[in-house]
Amino acid sequence: MRGGSARGVNVGRGERDVVARGARLDEAARALVDDHGRAVQAVRTALKPLLDEMVRQELDVIPVARLQDVTEGRLRLGSVEEGGLRTVGQVLDAGPYRLRQIPGVGLRTVDQILAAARRLSEAAYETVAVHIDVDRPEPRTSALVIALHVLVEAGPDARRAVDAAGGLAARLGPLLSDAGPAAGRVRMLLAGRDGRARALAAVGELRTVVDEADQAGTPGLLAQASVDLLRGSAGDVAAWVDFELRSAEYYSLLAEISATAPDSAAAEGFLPEEVAERVRGQHLDDAHRRVSLRGYQAFGARFALAQRKVILGDEMGLGKTIQAIAALTHLAAEGQSHFVVVCPASVLVNWTREIEARSALRVLPLHGPDRHDAFADWKGRGGVAVTTFDALRGFPAPGGGEVGMLVVDEAHSVKNPKTLRSQAVARWTERCGRTLFMTGTPMENRVGEFRNLVRMLDPALADSLGERDAMTGSVAFRKAVAPVYLRRNQEDVLAELPSLQRIEEWEELSASDEEAYREAVRAGNFTAMRRAAYASPARSAKLNRLREIVREARENGQKAVVFSHFKDVLGVVREALDTGSADDGPVFGPLTGGVPPARRQQLVDEFTQVTGPAVLVAQIQAAGVGLNMQAASVVVLCEPQIKPTLEHQAVARAHRMGQVRSVRVHRLLATGGVDERMVRMLEDKDRLFDAYARRSAVAEATPDAIDVSDADIARRIIEEEQARLGVTGTASAVSRMAPETSEPKG
Structure with missing residues (x-):
């Protein structure tokens, strides 16, 4: 014992x-x-x-x-x-x-x-x-x-x-x-x-x-x-x-x-209970994710995972990219190693940066002359391959189970099954166990186009859809397509969110953009460097992205204001956006310094009074002070400004008392050149300006009261770009700065 x-x-x-x-x-x-x-x-x-x-x-x-x-x-x-x-x-x-x-x-x-x-x-x-x-x-x-x-x-x-x-x-x-x-x-x-x-x-x-x-x-x-x-x-x-x-x-x-939190039914896209319950039960692993999700975003990621092949049709500004990344990181935590994102060339850089910033996943852009080498690297080592619709056609479709998820951004671009890009996406979708189509374009009134997208994901469901499903009302339509379609609107889920969202749109210059840019650098012409992205409108990467942003705003019945410092850029923008279609709404402007103040206000009033979508094109110096544009919920800045005061004041024209929708500010930026250098050099001064000057009534009234930039910035950027591109300058930065730093008359 x-x-x-x-x-x-x-x-x-x-x-x-x-x-x-x-x-x-x-x-x-x-x-x-x-x-x-x-x-x-x-x-x-x-x-x-x-x-x-x-x-x-x-x-x-x-x-x-x-x-x-x-x-x-x-x-x-x-x-x-x-x-x-x-x-x-x-x-x-x-x-x-x-x-x-x-x-x-x-x-x-x-x-x-x-x-x-x-x-x-x-x-x-x-x-x-x-x-x-x-x-x-x-x-x-x-x-x-x-x-x-x-x-x-x-x-x-x-x-x-x-x-x-x-x-x-x-x-x-x-x-x-x-x-x-x-x-x-x-x-x-x-x-x-x-x-x-x-x-x-x-x-x-x-x-x-x-x-x-x-x-x-x-x-x-x-x-x-x-x-x-x-x-x-x-x-x-x-x-x-x-x-x-x-x-x-x-x-x-x-x-x-x-x-x-917003109403749960709205956050869940008014899905039928049996579908919503299955989605709620889907686990979502965040081990490889570097960003927190709102409730409706977590539900969207779970929807993509639980339903396997779906369309995420959230209204613009609700974070579809973040939801896609959340689904990818979950699958990576489960052991999946290969993923593909297909998108327009205009947003390829944005996708790459977002994945790098919001996740621990390896990302490889499959674009440009080295895309096949990058594809081989991705095949061998895995990660998230980001490519374009056109480039996808040149890659062999994967074997079954090889790709953990295929993400197709701006999926409405493949609505026509007769196009080569649609056929390529269809082949890849068939070989992938999970596919996530993303589009901010509402599909309820486009049953024919919607049926074509659904056919790639679920042919049987596509065959069952008819025009009557849309005509019986939104609730009935969503019930019919619930297995594959989730859409939430801002007014349903953004009650607790801020009224201002800033989105940096990084673009790679096209060949013609690059040629114009090199010539401007060779001439030492700072203003021409900043305008080079619009020198060839037919092949302008920034202009293509601008069209996409405005198109989506129009599809959602929203008004947009487009700002640029340069009058010739505004002319190009107006011509590109004025489609002549009544459904797209009118384009007003350009509102420039040469327009008398009374006429400026009249343009804004006419823009405000339009029922439905409309676009106002305005010079940032002329519209930055004294005009209220709260009818607009989308703001586009065609280039970064050397005076951040101008950007803040221009945005404040839309983001102010009386604005009832969330305002999204899209800042169009080109990689590898003057835009990137300006953003980096002005960042610290801009943060200090945000902290102090923007809260000052004096700063609101006088843009030059706090000038956080000078000619040295232009000179330094020109010298650095001439060295990077290996060209010899022929003009001084200071002389080329003169036309741009002066304020417009009137």
Whole structure:
């Protein structure tokens, strides 16, 4: 008996070390959960006064009569209104004592009135959403931005660490409790036979948990996340600048913490319940993803994974690219190694940059003269191959199971099955187990075109679709196509998002663009370098992308404003966008410095009064101050400005009080030349301008009050480009700057 007991209490250093390691891991996990909880509570504390004020404003305009609706007409409120209480807010302020002083209002009625008023108040808290005005910061919104900044800076890694910490704490707590006696011989002796058995079993499980955590690098992940959460904000200026750069991430966190997510049915595209339930059950791995998703975006990625071959038709600006990347990173975590993205040449660079920035996936552009070498590299090593519709035709279709997912951007480009590009996409789709078509063009009223796309994904479903499906209404149409089609509109899911989204559109210059650019560099002509991308309109990469942006805006019934510094560029733009079709809407302008001020306003008024899509083409210096263009929800900047003040003021013409839709700003940029150098050289000064000058009434009124650029920038860029291209300059940068830095007359 004593021998058996001795063996039962024999605890070695190994067991004690396991318990100690488990205790340290548990302590780190619980500390991180607490640190995160405090950061979240700081956001809630900063949010509360803003919500309180918004709810109060809501209640102050709700008439007392609405209390009848809450109580199904059981209340008699005439005496209350006669007593001077006309809104629900006034009723809550009055409280029970004052209400009881009103003749004809008894104790039971007072209780019913206050209960109904509180129900309306609770409903208001669930529906209001705080919007942060970057142009009118005040102490309360600054406190909220600073509190959010801590969590945003910690990033997705901190979220993963917190999730891991919560899971570890839940597992380790009971195991450590059971394994406690194994921490020492005396405790083991006193634990009894059952206690000793539990302790040894728990030690075995603990060893597994801590070994797995060590192999996954979890202790380091937890420690780094705690450091990030405890670091705090760098200050209100840094927080506000970061908010403007990453506002979507701030609003995503804010919606999550305040529980003001959009209606779930809208976020799920009003899919039938049986489809939506299957999608909700789809796991989404984020191990290789470097960006957080909003709820509707996570659902979109799950839809693509669960349904395997689908069309994601979200309205422009909802992050279709991010959803595609989320699906790719999930498949990579499951062991898939080869993926293909097919897109127009105008967005190939954007896709490459987005995948590099938003994921840990290897990306290879298959474009240009070396595309076949790149294809061979991709075949051998894997990654995400990004190619164009035309280039895809030159690659052999894959074998079954070789490609984890095929993504086709701007999929409406392959709606005609007779074209070679459509046939190439169809071949690849047939060989790929998963295919994601992406288009921001609404398909409900284009059943014929839609059927052609669906046929590549699900021929049987395509055969079942008829014109009647669209004519019976949007809900019926979406039910019929639910297995393959998901579309969400901005108004359904962007209630909690910022009203301004900035999108950098990087383009590779075409051969003719490049030729014009080299000639401008050789001449040392800075303004010609900046305009070179539009010198040959028929083959202009920037102009092609501009057409696509405006086309999609028109398809969605939106108005667009296109800005350029240069009058000749505006002429090219107007000619390219004026299709003459009534469905595309009119093109106004160009609005330049030579147009009298009264006529400028008249152009803006005519643009605003159009029902449906329209385009206004404007010189950025002439339209940057004094004109309100809040009818526009899409803004395109044809080139970067040497004075960031001009860009900020031009965007502010559309992004201002009275704008009811999210404003998207597309900045057209060419890789490898003057645009890229300008962006890099002006970036730091631009951030400082955002932090200080833009909040100044003086800066708003006078663009030159804070000039963050000078002729040295132009001179340096010309010299660097002449060296890069190996050409000898023939003119001075300063002389070529003169026409551009002067302001337009009128």
